[in-house]
Amino acid sequence: MTSRSGQSVQTLVTGRRGFTGAYLSDVLHAAGHTVVSGSYKDASSADSRDTDFDITSIEQCRRVIDELRPDYIVHLAAISFVGHANDLEFYHVNVLGTLNLLQACEDVGHTPRKILIASSANVYGNVESAAIDEQFPLAPVNHYAASKMAMEAMVRTWSERLPIVITRPFNYTGVGQSERFLVPKIVSHFLKREPVISLGNIDVARDFSDVRFVAQVYGALLESDVAGETFNVCTGQPYSLAQILELCGELTGHKIRVEVNPAFVRKTDVKTLVGSPARLLAQVPTAKPIPFDETLRWMLGVGPSLDAAERN
Template identity: 35%
Template sequence: MDSPTRRRVLVTGGAGFIPSNLIRHLLEHTAHDVVSLDALTYAGNLENLADVMSHSRLEFVHGDIRDADLVRDVVGGVDVIVNAAAESHVEKSIREGASEFVTTNVEGTQILLDAIRETPIERFLLISSSEVYGTAERDPMDEEHALNPRSPYAATKAGGDRLAYSYWVTYGLPIVIVRPFNNYGPRQHPEKVVPRFVTQALAGEPLTIHGDGHASRDWLHVDDTASAIEALIEAPLDKVAGEVVNVATGVDISITQIAGLVLEAVGESAAGTVHVDERPGQVDRHIGSTDKLARLTGWRSSIGFEAGLERTVAWYRDNEAWWRGVLGRVGVSSS
């Protein structure tokens, strides 16, 4: 049997939640060299990579995907790009508008795409989002589901998603568009619902539920997402180039159920729940079809929610200084 090809993989946004876990996964489970590029905005935290920063196969570059000269230099030395850099704070996009989200999620993607027009690479994986679909019109949502983004953040993710697709159609670039459903796990910014619930519960504060809590999502542990991305890096290019693929579990769980499971997992110190105003642009339901990615690569989710939540709660319990530090930097309480 041939040995796997060793590649040099650029992971943009590498100090963020999904990409830092992906980098750790690639260093542990493959022979690839990894370049991490990150501008270190609010979501980029070098502590997310602290345990691997000295790894012999990891190079860290402090920079912005909107810096065209830097991007050209970095892209010239890699085989694969996983573009996971993004402004992803949904409530910030609602509160402040789309400006920063457009420049990173759309214009930053465009700069990377133009760089690989000049310097060809083996493949380019764009980490899009299930948020581009909006509320489910059918069950489960497959890759042909209409795009109906319901927040400025989601709209900019849809813009980058479709821009990448157009570069495959127009220029024949080796583009793969990856739409993960709702990720959770270690090192996730506490503005997201699962770590927000977990940190609130660990702090003995009530869990804040937007609206009545009926909204449901397909919850995907970040280690599953990392293994799916690895599968797409390793798959024969002719099977995946030009494809859009969901990364999902095929199961949805409501916000109210999540809150109950978090309270149960944390135990006696938790202080119940409190309902707050519904967030504008709320998506009612997300549940992803898993069939296409399984057909193309054989990948399916292997981490059930309760097992993944147990691991997640344990990580936040053991890393209180990390999440309190993050909350302190953004100037908010755990609620």
């Protein structure tokens, strides 16, 4: 793939060394992109594709955007763990860091072909619905979600100046995700054949996607003609933690006892979060959701599991 100037397409991915960024980089490389990365704080790396800069520094953002002049920007870098200890960091990184990237593009006179910015389905809050679409009102119930809602509002003020797409991914998982997150924690306990797992409310239900599907969606949205729109990234199928425990038990033949730890039960926990992928799949019909039992097989190393690229 080449840019309009005849040079290879260059895509800046903030947070490339994070969980999602690693899979997205593979998708973009396969499509002919040269991927360079940025983080929200300085970090050392021997990878020549890495251009580390602090997104909370407008000066560093200007420098990197001016030097690279990327064809595309995918902004993944964020404080994404809901239980993060420093509430102010959610806003400092998620809102101001995003503003710095957009402001830097304007300041140096560079307009990428597309800027994809990852928000979160947590902005919907505790919604009782069989399928949340993009028109649902936003009602965040924690600082992570509130920071993403604020970020979205800020980004929309740039919609006439820059070609931006916002994604609202629902929960997703896969190999390599931190065990701070629930599905990797559960999978790890089954892989180690632990007799007991300590969890919070196992009746909460989420719309879980496979990270390989999410990466394919982001790549497809970059290549699409769409701009100025927001898309749910989801499957439309919820699973409770109780169901996940049962599926893991069936796939591994191992039974595990659940102990409810009150410290893991948050008052602001969203009980059920399931989205409608209708708008997304109408825009990028080649992106096919991966069944969640296949994702669990992949994570558990049990039986065959197709690579996302083989499904498209």
